Amino acid sequence: MTDHFKERSTRDYHQKQLFSKEDLERRESLCTHEDPPFCNAACPLKLDVKAMLAAVTDGDFAKGRSLLEFISPFPEILAWGCDAPCRKVCRRSEIEESVNIPAVERAIMQHSVVPKAKGLLKLRKKQRLAVFGSSLFTLALAADMASKKYPVTLYTEAEDENDLLRRCVDLPEEILERQKPLLKKADLKICYATEIDRAFLESEEKNYDLICGAEYLKIEEVDPVTLCDTENRVFPHAAKKYSPILQSFFDARRAAVSLERIVQRLDPHNSRPQEGETESHLFTNLSYIPSEEAVIENGVYSREEAIREASRCIQCECVECFRGCAYLRAFKRYPRLLTREIYNNTGIIMGDHMMNKALNSCSLCGQCTVTCPNGYDMADICRAARENMVDTRKMSLAVHEFALLDMLFSNNEGFLAKKQPGYDTCHYVYFPGCQANGIAPDTVYETYRDLMNRKEGGVALMLGCCSVIAKWAGRRELYEEQISFLKEEMHKLGDPVIIAGCPTCRSTLREHFPEVIGLWDVLEEIGLPEEHQTLAKEVMIHDACSARNDVATQYAVRRIVTSLGGNVKEGAWSKDRTACCGYGGLVSYVNKDVATEMSEECVKEDPDATYVTYCMACRDRLKRQGTDAVHFSELVYGVSADDSPGLSQKRKNRKQLKEKLLQEIWEEEIMEEKPSFTYELSEEVRQKMEDRMILESDLLETIQAYRENQMAVFNEADGTLTSQHRIGNVSFWIRFTEADDHYTILSVYSHRMTVRTR
Amino acid sequence: MPNEKTYYSLEADQHLVCHKCGVHLIKGNAVFEYLDNAFPVELPICPQCGFIYVPEELAMGRVLSVEKVLEDK
Numbered sequence: 001m002t003d004h005f006k007e008r009s010t011r012d013y014h015q016k017q018l019f020s021k022e023d024l025e026r027r028e029s030l031c032t033h034e035d036p037p038f039c040n041a042a043c044p045l046k047l048d049v050k051a052m053l054a055a056v057t058d059g060d061f062a063k064g065r066s067l068l069e070f071i072s073p074f075p076e077i078l079a080w081g082c083d084a085p086c087r088k089v090c091r092r093s094e095i096e097e098s099v100n101i102p103a104v105e106r107a108i109m110q111h112s113v114v115p116k117a118k119g120l121l122k123l124r125k126k127q128r129l130a131v132f133g134s135s136l137f138t139l140a141l142a143a144d145m146a147s148k149k150y151p152v153t154l155y156t157e158a159e160d161e162n163d164l165l166r167r168c169v170d171l172p173e174e175i176l177e178r179q180k181p182l183l184k185k186a187d188l189k190i191c192y193a194t195e196i197d198r199a200f201l202e203s204e205e206k207n208y209d210l211i212c213g214a215e216y217l218k219i220e221e222v223d224p225v226t227l228c229d230t231e232n233r234v235f236p237h238a239a240k241k242y243s244p245i246l247q248s249f250f251d252a253r254r255a256a257v258s259l260e261r262i263v264q265r266l267d268p269h270n271s272r273p274q275e276g277e278t279e280s281h282l283f284t285n286l287s288y289i290p291s292e293e294a295v296i297e298n299g300v301y302s303r304e305e306a307i308r309e310a311s312r313c314i315q316c317e318c319v320e321c322f323r324g325c326a327y328l329r330a331f332k333r334y335p336r337l338l339t340r341e342i343y344n345n346t347g348i349i350m351g352d353h354m355m356n357k358a359l360n361s362c363s364l365c366g367q368c369t370v371t372c373p374n375g376y377d378m379a380d381i382c383r384a385a386r387e388n389m390v391d392t393r394k395m396s397l398a399v400h401e402f403a404l405l406d407m408l409f410s411n412n413e414g415f416l417a418k419k420q421p422g423y424d425t426c427h428y429v430y431f432p433g434c435q436a437n438g439i440a441p442d443t444v445y446e447t448y449r450d451l452m453n454r455k456e457g458g459v460a461l462m463l464g465c466c467s468v469i470a471k472w473a474g475r476r477e478l479y480e481e482q483i484s485f486l487k488e489e490m491h492k493l494g495d496p497v498i499i500a501g502c503p504t505c506r507s508t509l510r511e512h513f514p515e516v517i518g519l520w521d522v523l524e525e526i527g528l529p530e531e532h533q534t535l536a537k538e539v540m541i542h543d544a545c546s547a548r549n550d551v552a553t554q555y556a557v558r559r560i561v562t563s564l565g566g567n568v569k570e571g572a573w574s575k576d577r578t579a580c581c582g583y584g585g586l587v588s589y590v591n592k593d594v595a596t597e598m599s600e601e602c603v604k605e606d607p608d609a610t611y612v613t614y615c616m617a618c619r620d621r622l623k624r625q626g627t628d629a630v631h632f633s634e635l636v637y638g639v640s641a642d643d644s645p646g647l648s649q650k651r652k653n654r655k656q657l658k659e660k661l662l663q664e665i666w667e668e669e670i671m672e673e674k675p676s677f678t679y680e681l682s683e684e685v686r687q688k689m690e691d692r693m694i695l696e697s698d699l700l701e702t703i704q705a706y707r708e709n710q711m712a713v714f715n716e717a718d719g720t721l722t723s724q725h726r727i728g729n730v731s732f733w734i735r736f737t738e739a740d741d742h743y744t745i746l747s748v749y750s751h752r753m754t755v756r757t758r
Numbered sequence: 759m760p761n762e763k764t765y766y767s768l769e770a771d772q773h774l775v776c777h778k779c780g781v782h783l784i785k786g787n788a789v790f791e792y793l794d795n796a797f798p799v800e801l802p803i804c805p806q807c808g809f810i811y812v813p814e815e816l817a818m819g820r821v822l823s824v825e826k827v828l829e830d831k
Binding site for chain 1: 771773774775776777778783786787788789790791792793794795798801802803804807808809810811812814817818821822824825827828829830831
């Protein structure tokens with residue numbers, strides 16, 4: 001065993017920054033999921049329009065009202081006088097008429113009542129505010145500050161509340177009537193019929209801490225952001241961007257922020273929230289949105305009409321990556337947040353690495369890069385994080401050890417590199433890939449025989465793993481070692497052109513070898529063999545994720561399937577948008593649940609269809625889900641793959657394929673080593689071994705060790721023996737009965753911890 | 759280490775006999791070790807050859823869950 005498999009503590013002080021701050025921010029900025037909807041971004045008062053319309057759709061008018069009250073002390077006045085910048089940017093306007101948001105607001109105010117609850121108890125503030133004037137700006141500011149528990153006195157020339165409201169806005173009497181309870185509820189001291197002039201104002205000014213001067217002081221300059229003059233008194237601003245009513249509420253909001261900063265003894269420019277309209281880059285896919293006719297406002301909407309109009313809201317959000325990715329859905333995080341959490345995970349020196357499972361559960365298939373409108377590359381982030389944690393010794397070996405040992409098996413006991421008999425130099429080498437060798441040995445055998453017969457120039461054979469497993473595990477050193485090994489072996493064969501049987505092998509080997517073509521390319525060139533099967537039906541193609549962006553391969557396979565008689569039906573998730581079957585990125589070893597969801601995702605469009613694949617791992621995983629899946633080479637050669645072989649069977653298949661080829665094609669004699677004992681396993685024990693990733697070879701070694709050292713525990717109650725043997729980093733236990741040289745295995749289990757006496 | 763904390767204690771089942779030595783297993787001091795962590799425990803041990811018995815429920819239960827926690831430390 002090499003040093004790669006020495007188990008070390010993951011508590012290590014090594015640290016390496018995953019991305020620079022700029023790189024992290026650049027990556028995160030591509031995900032617009034958290035950007036506000038356009039209506040919200042356009043509203044200077046930052047009304048949560050989306051939530052308000054969702055509440056009304058659910059019939060919750062009280063919630064709609066509370067959202068409106070949050071942004072304005074007189075929401076009904078706002079609803080009648082707002083020029084609705086939100087409506088102008090509503091995404092539904094790209095399909096038909098936009099949602100009539102102000103009309104829904106008017107309906108909310110009509111069909112809901114003033115809440116009785118007073119809200120949270122707030123402590124009364126000390127600083128007193130005097131507001132002079134009779135405009136909507138002064139009234140809104142006074143009410144806003146009063147709601148923040150500042151003692152506010154409003155001086156107005158108006159005779160009474162009717163007169164005051166009439167001076168503020170020009171709206172029908174019945175609406176003004178409904179504002180009176182709000183005015184009463186506001187904790188305001190209103191001094192009616194006050195004759196306000198400059199002298200009065202200047203005499204009163206000294207009694208207050210804060211002043212809103214309104215129109216009675218001639219001010220040379222008001223700051224356009226803070227609305228303050230040089231003496232920190234606030235005034236309405238002359239510039240009018242919105243309708244008078246919206247502008248008044250917006251100015252009052254900004255003036256209130258300034259007054260609070262002044263109270264805090266800060267420059268009013270400090271710590272201001274984003275004010276006015278903001279920019280949003282949110283992507284909303286309109287292709288999924290059905291058309292819905294606008295509800296005409298005849299008077300104020302009835303409850304039902306308001307609900308109908310509110311339900312026209314698209315509820316804008318970007319979920320493009322979620323639609324096709326079972327991994328992101330399982331972890332319930334959009335790429336931006338997921339990236340930040342993975343980034344933080346790599347920086348933890350002492351403590352729990354909570355995101356290890358998440359960063360190891362991505363199939364690295366790259367689908368999000370295609371489905372995201374901005375090309376977010378989650379695979380690159382997860383791969384980089386795995387490499388980073390391996391490099392800094394924070395990634396436990398246990399996570400990927402089984403898969404890595406499987407790779408080493410393929411490149412040792414299962415490895416074979418031979419020139420075609422009778423050829424000194426071979427122009428080609430067939431590289432079926434470890435999954436094809438393990439799942440479909442007979443198909444691989446037939447494929448090679450056909451290539452030897454029909455492809456001119458000599459075709460050598462190499463059984464092995466392309467090393468992508470080490471790459472997926474983030475084990476760069478091991479990957480380089482394995483690639484060097486393959487290079488040496490290829491060199492011994494005379495550096496032939498590689499014919500890859502698997503699209504993942506093809507894309508991996510292409511990074512290291514000058515010419516790598518696909519089996520599908522060769523079959524297109526030499527034609528199908530005579531004995532091929534005929535597919536006289538409609539089929540779907542499950543594209544391999546490693547052939548994403550490889551249009552030539554995608555179409556070559558389609559042409560072959562068509563030649564076989566298949567009528568290819570294209571789904572919305574085919575070609576570049578294809579999902580991973582759950583084998584990629586070693587997910588099936590780390591997170592079986594997510595891997596299963598990935599397999600289900602692949603056939604969600606039509607679970608009953610026949611799926612033709614061109615990657616044997618896809619074929620195997622889809623078949624295990626009960627899908628009618630077939631690899632194109634099974635059809636081409638009329639030889640089926642194994643029926644869902646287990647982990648041990650895959651290894652056996654690789655070994656047996658190698659032996660069969662050596663015996664039958666190179667006429668070599670194989671010395672079969674048979675154990676000196678026999679054993680039997682029930683189906684239940686086999687399943688347990690599969691679930692616990694225990695191989696039959698581990699079992700055999702454990703029995704052998706017992707036969708040599710006789711170390712076991714005998715249970716007098718049931719007559720069973722239990723023995724233990726450590727192989728590498730794992731202790732294997734078997735419970736069995738023994739009769740001469742025959743063993744009946746009753747259970748198998750393992751643990752990685754070591755145990756000793758003290 | 760007489761006062762050392764014991765994380766887990768398992769009585770030796772009276773039916774358990776060391777196959778090699780032919781004597782009953784008794785509760786003895788053992789220690790689980792993983793990734794530079796050590797957990798003193800009491801498990802059924804052969805008093806003669808020191809064979810330590812880890813039952814299936816323990817291996818696939820507590821041992822496995824502690825392994826997972828330590829792997830993510």
